[in-house]
Amino acid sequence: MEAIAGELARLRAEREELDTCIRLLESQLEAGRAGEGDVAGTGAGGGSWGGTAACPIRRRGNGFAPADGLPADMIYRYSRHLLLPDFGVEGQRKLSRSSVLVVGAGGLGSPVALYLAACGVGCLGIVDGDDVELNNLHRQIIHKEAYVGKSKVKSAADTCREINSSIKVVEYCHTLKPCNALEIVRNYDIVVDATDNLPTRYMISDCCVLLNKPLISGAALGLEGQLTVYHHNGSPCYRCLFPNPPPVAACQRCSDSGVLGVVPGVIGCLQALEAIKVATDVGEPLSGRMLLFDALSACIRIVKIRGSSTVCTVCGENSTFTQDDFQKFDYENFTQSPMSDKSAPSLDLLPESARVTCKDYKRLVDNGEPHLLLDVRPAHHFQIASVSQSLNIPLSVLEEKLQILETSLKETMDGSASDKPPSLYVVCRRGNDSQIAVQLLREKGFLSAKDIIGGLQSWAQDVDPDFPVY
Amino acid sequence: MHLTLEFGGGLELLLEKSTKVHKVDVQPNDAQGKVMMKGLLSWVKSNLIKERPEMFLKGDSVRPGVLVLINDCDWELCGGLDAELEEKDVVVFISTLHGG
Numbered sequence: 001m002e003a004i005a006g007e008l009a010r011l012r013a014e015r016e017e018l019d020t021c022i023r024l025l026e027s028q029l030e031a032g033r034a035g036e037g038d039v040a041g042t043g044a045g046g047g048s049w050g051g052t053a054a055c056p057i058r059r060r061g062n063g064f065a066p067a068d069g070l071p072a073d074m075i076y077r078y079s080r081h082l083l084l085p086d087f088g089v090e091g092q093r094k095l096s097r098s099s100v101l102v103v104g105a106g107g108l109g110s111p112v113a114l115y116l117a118a119c120g121v122g123c124l125g126i127v128d129g130d131d132v133e134l135n136n137l138h139r140q141i142i143h144k145e146a147y148v149g150k151s152k153v154k155s156a157a158d159t160c161r162e163i164n165s166s167i168k169v170v171e172y173c174h175t176l177k178p179c180n181a182l183e184i185v186r187n188y189d190i191v192v193d194a195t196d197n198l199p200t201r202y203m204i205s206d207c208c209v210l211l212n213k214p215l216i217s218g219a220a221l222g223l224e225g226q227l228t229v230y231h232h233n234g235s236p237c238y239r240c241l242f243p244n245p246p247p248v249a250a251c252q253r254c255s256d257s258g259v260l261g262v263v264p265g266v267i268g269c270l271q272a273l274e275a276i277k278v279a280t281d282v283g284e285p286l287s288g289r290m291l292l293f294d295a296l297s298a299c300i301r302i303v304k305i306r307g308s309s310t311v312c313t314v315c316g317e318n319s320t321f322t323q324d325d326f327q328k329f330d331y332e333n334f335t336q337s338p339m340s341d342k343s344a345p346s347l348d349l350l351p352e353s354a355r356v357t358c359k360d361y362k363r364l365v366d367n368g369e370p371h372l373l374l375d376v377r378p379a380h381h382f383q384i385a386s387v388s389q390s391l392n393i394p395l396s397v398l399e400e401k402l403q404i405l406e407t408s409l410k411e412t413m414d415g416s417a418s419d420k421p422p423s424l425y426v427v428c429r430r431g432n433d434s435q436i437a438v439q440l441l442r443e444k445g446f447l448s449a450k451d452i453i454g455g456l457q458s459w460a461q462d463v464d465p466d467f468p469v470y
Numbered sequence: 471m472h473l474t475l476e477f478g479g480g481l482e483l484l485l486e487k488s489t490k491v492h493k494v495d496v497q498p499n500d501a502q503g504k505v506m507m508k509g510l511l512s513w514v515k516s517n518l519i520k521e522r523p524e525m526f527l528k529g530d531s532v533r534p535g536v537l538v539l540i541n542d543c544d545w546e547l548c549g550g551l552d553a554e555l556e557e558k559d560v561v562v563f564i565s566t567l568h569g570g
Binding site for chain 1: 478479480490521522524525533534535536537539542543544546547562564565566567568569570
């Protein structure tokens with residue numbers, strides 16, 4: 001262990017040194033380019049912007065642009081935008097004067113922030129309270145391995161600045177909440193909802209209505225994505241469409257259900273596009289329409305949705321919802337779900353006598369107590385990793401497969417010296433489904449069934465650190 | 471009447487083998503011999519939904535968080551439960567996503 005730590009420290013120091021060298025060389029190169037640019041600029045009619053001779057970041061006019069034209073460095077950097085007849089100088093100018101707030105620097109927020117930085121929005125705000133985790137990197141493409149454990153916002157802002165040092169990037173390294181949302185959102189023209197949970201979605205929508213900001217809303221889960229522009233050109237707000245929150249059981253999370261990395265990538269790119277369209281007033285934004293993306297069937301469906309509702313409690317004609325109400329509103333209570341993708345609500349269904357801790361379970365395994373370990377996770381979870389000698393019957397089919405359990409219990413008894421019936425322990429990923437399973441099993445006569453508290457997550461934490469966490 | 475019914479956003483998990491697209495033949499379900507959305511919902515509940523019907527319906531309508539689209543148009547713009555369906559209509563039931 002010590003040797004590894006030493007090697008790590010040595011490599012890090014070496015990297016730091018290399019980084020310093022790189023920065024030094026880059027600035028020398030930059031200075032050299034600036035010198036060349038000056039020569040070209042002072043030559044009679046020598047506005048040559050050939051290849052690398054121009055400094056793309058330099059903010060200095062070349063003396064030839066009309067008074068209301070873009071600075072030369074912007075012309076060069078954004079030339080492919082300026083060549084678009086529908087976009088042109090006017091579009092780029094509007095973009096450079098616009099400010100966009102991206103809420104969430106995750107799977108959706110990554111491409112949104114990357115593209116908005118690259119395309120030259122004037123000011124880009126990024127809000128997120130989370131740190132980068134290794135299991136984010138397959139989809140949250142703005143973050144790099146070196147930033148694991150560090151603030152997502154810091155990581156995203158650094159990347160954006162590396163891409164485009166000419167824009168302003170504002171970092172908000174904390175969660176957006178009713179108490180801070182108004183003062184942050186107020187500073188921006190457009191808001192992008194790139195968050196991962198239901199209460200935050202209601203909150204951002206309400207905030208945008210109160211401050212009259214267009215809201216570019218995207219969502220992705222599994223192999224599907226959705227996108228629309230709320231509260232813009234007569235389009236509804238989130239509450240017009242969903243006045244009542246769905247039941248908690250209908251709220252799937254990426255951390256439970258999984259997500260193919262490129263799916264939020266696709267939706268995030270489209271969110272960046274809609275933000276650009278709204279900022280520049282170019283084209284028809286997706287207001288009053290919703291885009292539904294199904295990656296498996298390669299199907300994109302664009303549907304017409306209702307307009308803003310006159311009876312909406314937040315944006316309707318007779319709404320009495322004020323900024324004060326907003327700051328006091330309990331969004332987690334309203335939706336019965338947490339303002340985070342991570343914390344799954346933990347159940348508490350069973351009496352203490354029907355539960356054991358992972359450590360207790362480990363002890364009885366070590367003591368050779370005859371028992372059967374039933375793993376009730378879905379089969380594809382079981383394939384990821386499992387405790388040896390466990391029997392997998394997913395909770396969803398447990399009731400119809402009790403016979404298999406019966407047989408296995410009998411085999412366990414036959415294989416042991418004792419004539420006492422073996423005990424039955426039930427495990428799942430986090431210790432919720434296992435409780436439901438134990439409840440069901442006890443009802444069906446398996447009275448020895450006990451729940452392993454905290455599931456395999458606790459097993460990895462408290463007993464076997466080598467057990468893979470997912 | 472021949473209809474295409476599609477389920478998405480996770481609603482397909484309530485159906486047999488999680489199949490998203492269903493080509494179905496539905497009999498008239500109101501007194502005038504028409505197929506109405508209201509009747510279609512109960513038809514779906516008894517013929518397609520295999521588990522947790524409360525994740526699809528609440529009262530006589532869909533549960534909160536489900537969008538219903540008739541021929542790519544929000545059913546609220548077509549009459550909601552009283553919308554009348556026609557031969558070859560495509561009805562989409564989609565649960566909203568919150569992940570990112």
